[in-house]
Amino acid sequence: MPMPQVPFDDRGLAYGDGVFETVLLRDGVPVLWDYHLARLEQGCRRLNIPLPTSQQLAQVWQSPPAAALEVLKLILTRGSGGRGYALPDHPEPRLIFRRTPFVTNGQRWQHGVCVRLCHLRLGHQPLLAGIKHLNRLENVLARQEWQESHIAEGLLADQSGEMVEATSMNLFWSTEGRLLTPRVNRCGVAGTLRAALLANGVIEEEGLTVSELPQVERLWVGNSVQGVWPVCELLDTQGGLIATWPVLAGPDPLQREAHRLLGYPSVFLASESK
CATH class of the missing domain: 3.20.10.10 (D-amino Acid Aminotransferase, subunit A, domain 2)
Known part of the structure; x- marks a missing residue:
């Protein structure tokens, strides 16, 4: 799956203004998902970024698996906008992700x-x-x-x-x-x-x-x-x-x-x- 293009003014690219999770998928099902969600929620609260809905988050992994073990990389930025470091008045967070097969060591x-x-x-x-x-x-x-x-x-x-x-x-x-x-x-x-x-x-x-x-x-x-x-x-x-x-x-x-x-x-x- 190709990684979507991130706009030049995305705040995650410009300032590191966002959070990410790296999740193990076993037969397409996320392992320790509740703990990943809890950390994602905490990160969004700390940075004051609106949390994606449960449906939006579920869509990043609810598709047929490409391998028995995969790694899901999920990135959530505040989106675009704002003047300098000032926050946009109405942030529209940008959620991007990628799944890749994984082999243990x-x-x-x-x-x-x-x-x-x-x-x-x-x-x-x-x-x-x-x-x-x-x-x-x-x-x-x-x-x-x-x-x-x-x-x-x-x-x-x-x-x-x-x-x-x-x-x-x-x-x-x-x-x-x-x-x-x-x-x-x-x-x-x-x-x-x-x-x-x-x-x-x-x-x-x-x-x-x-x-x-x-x-x-x-x-x-x-x-x-x-x-x-x-x-x-x-x-x-x-x-x-x-x-x-x-x-x-x-x-x-x-x-x-x-x-x-x-x-x-x-x-x-x-x-x-x-």
Whole structure:
């Protein structure tokens, strides 16, 4: 399906004035759809953008699937108009979307991944924290920090040295058997898989500093499309190895619960070191 043309004066293009969702479709049905709708509604309230109707939102996915697994990218902008940053008197939001077939990365589920710390520190803006707004330049800059194919993700801390997230995934860890995730009340994205795990009592929110990160029992990154990747190697901002975690010989506790929510298999991780 071709992407519709966006007018030159669209506020999402000009200012990042909008929100988006990236949704896993299984046999044409959105996974964790209620959590995506809740975040979309919150983003629209924060930015004061009229929310599309339920019928309009349903039309973006209620068509025959092209593959068993697809990714739906949904973008909602405030539309066109207004003078400079001033809002249009009568905004007409623009909803565009695209569906593409998706293939999971079972190797990363099973054998784990290498991640690195990013130089970039996230700025604090509580009014935008948690929502998936269209201005993601911090993430774009952070992703430029490495090109090595064996590095799966970059981890981001905020300006005070608290861990927040990965560039396109949420961050999880375990301490004394507890499954934890950083708070995202000052910056970062509140992922829908993260929200579902919190709602089901699987994880708790807690603070974690950059210096504490290498000492955690286990580390994971995950989102509602890719599932959960165990972290086996952590690199510093220069690419030097600062921590390793052995792959598990049995079921991964976080992956088991997360993949149940997504309809993915919970794999047994290889017992040998990476």
